[in-house]
Amino acid sequence: MSMPALHEYPSRGTCAQALADALAERLREGIAKNGRATLVLSGGSSPIDLFERLALIELDWSRVTVLPSDERWVSSDHADSNEAALRQHLLYGPGNAARLFGLYRDAPTPGEALSDLNTALAELPRPFDAVVLGMGDDGHTASLFPDASNIEACLASDADCVVPDRPNDDGPARISLSLKRLLATRSLYLLFFGDDKRRVYDKACRPGPATEFPVRGVIQQDDVPVDVYWSD
């Protein structure tokens, strides 16, 4: 199994710009080859600067579909919504012409929207052109959390979307693209910052179950090469 290529940068800004440039290339390649391109972007705070830098790059954004890797079950204008972050930080300037595919649906729980979402996701091109994932301090990626009671099933699922069951979490419910769907991509990037997360990443590179650090399912696989972008 080949391990990820680690790209280290002297600052978070240079790191974000390098990844934005790489993504723009992947999108241009996708558009040239297939007439359109699909980009999955992680939630959280780490990729915000990346979104803003990417939005300013000139390419044919009208041919690009963007979707979040995962979502909190809150309305799409809520401050905690990953879709809202994309709207605010990516869909402006040239990037404003992109099509946004949100994961939130007007249903009381993500479980009740799962079947509709899986149907809608099946319409998107497979593989994606690029997927950018983040990582939490607990080794979660997208909304694949080690404390989910069904993490094993989420990691093994053949469905496009999964709903983590986290009885001890008091935040909003979550929905996530499944590991299989996230790995169905031409290019895969992992972006995180800081020494604490670097230590988590180093642990996740060691042998062990993906249920312990779900990001292991991204790092230790043979489906697609991974490029890790990091700065302290």
Ligand SMILES: O=C1O[C@H](COP(=O)(O)O)[C@@H](O)[C@H](O)[C@H]1O
């Ligand atoms: O909950 C989430 O957290 C991770 C990491 O977020 P960050 O704020 O520490 O960068 C993120 O990758 C994931 O998509 C998000 O929903």
